[in-house]
Amino acid sequence: MRFTRTARTAAAVLAVAFAATACGGDEATSASQSAESGNLTVGIKFDQPGLGLRNPDGSFSGFDVEVAKYVAGKLGVTPENITFKESPSAQRETLIENGEVDYIVATYSITDARKEKVDFAGPYFVAGQSLLVSSSNSDITGPDSLNGGKRLCSVSGSTPAQKIADQYPDVQLQPYDTYSACVEALRNGAVDAVTTDDIILAGYAAQYPGELKVVGEPFTEERYGIGLAKGDDETRGKINDAIEAMIADGSWQKAFEDTVGASGYPLPAPPTVDRY
Numbered sequence: 001m002r003f004t005r006t007a008r009t010a011a012a013v014l015a016v017a018f019a020a021t022a023c024g025g026d027e028a029t030s031a032s033q034s035a036e037s038g039n040l041t042v043g044i045k046f047d048q049p050g051l052g053l054r055n056p057d058g059s060f061s062g063f064d065v066e067v068a069k070y071v072a073g074k075l076g077v078t079p080e081n082i083t084f085k086e087s088p089s090a091q092r093e094t095l096i097e098n099g100e101v102d103y104i105v106a107t108y109s110i111t112d113a114r115k116e117k118v119d120f121a122g123p124y125f126v127a128g129q130s131l132l133v134s135s136s137n138s139d140i141t142g143p144d145s146l147n148g149g150k151r152l153c154s155v156s157g158s159t160p161a162q163k164i165a166d167q168y169p170d171v172q173l174q175p176y177d178t179y180s181a182c183v184e185a186l187r188n189g190a191v192d193a194v195t196t197d198d199i200i201l202a203g204y205a206a207q208y209p210g211e212l213k214v215v216g217e218p219f220t221e222e223r224y225g226i227g228l229a230k231g232d233d234e235t236r237g238k239i240n241d242a243i244e245a246m247i248a249d250g251s252w253q254k255a256f257e258d259t260v261g262a263s264g265y266p267l268p269a270p271p272t273v274d275r276y
């Protein structure tokens with residue numbers, strides 16, 4: 001009798017474990033299904049002021065955070081039911097592919113290489129690669145002035161780091177995990193410049209006024225998309241609708257002014273969503 005009960009319990013435990021495995025493995029839940037259950041996990045940056053920032057009190061702020069919340073609202077999820085997950089540049093595709101996030105809003109450029117692994121809604125913003133240097137620096141004025149062994153920090157897995165590796169092979173590229181780590185390296189003199197999108201650099205320059213400045217003209221086009229699981233066309237369509245609505249009802253401009261605006265980065269015209 002006793003043995004039987006134990007055996008039955010063991011079988012039940014196994015059955016539950018098996019069901020959990022089958023559910024988490026074979027059938028990936030789409031972001032729309034997560035939203036229907038009332039919760040979303042959204043990838044953002046935690047260290048980019050004006051865009052995606054985790055504040056000391058544990059709250060989150062920035063343009064990407066506002067876009068993430070607006071989209072969640074259109075999917076029927078309130079801000080309290082969003083779990084924000086830090087998504088460093090090099091980990092974004094993996095976080096999406098593993099189902100650890102429902103979607104990512106993290107200064108994430110739409111590229112053909114990334115589209116082989118994930119899909120993108122958007123673009124919801126267009127930025128351009130630029131350079132951040134110390135305010136006292138006068139010899140770095142654009143990417144060509146980095147030749148001759150200048151030490152340049154960027155982030156592994158990012159399009160700006162790739163651009164430098166491909167087109168400016170003489171530059172001493174130092175790949176870090178985050179842009180905030182690059183900014184510290186610049187402030188303590190370990191590198192001569194930091195490169196990434198101008199809108200990101202503007203946020204750091206505003207954090208250290210009189211100490212850091214953005215120089216030169218943007219030299220790439222970075223179209224920011226919302227990354228999600230490849231093939232989840234239903235959710236991609238809904239997110240594209242949400243981006244269009246955010247632009248049309250004025251929330252996009254308000255979100256920009258309330259976040260990035262503080263850095264002095266000028267408000268651009270909103271982009272047109274690309275339903276590829």
Ligand code: GLU
Pocket residue numbers: 089106107108109155157158159160196197222
């Ligand atoms: N937009 C670029 C990218 O997706 C640079 C910014 C970033 O690393 O988040 O790689």
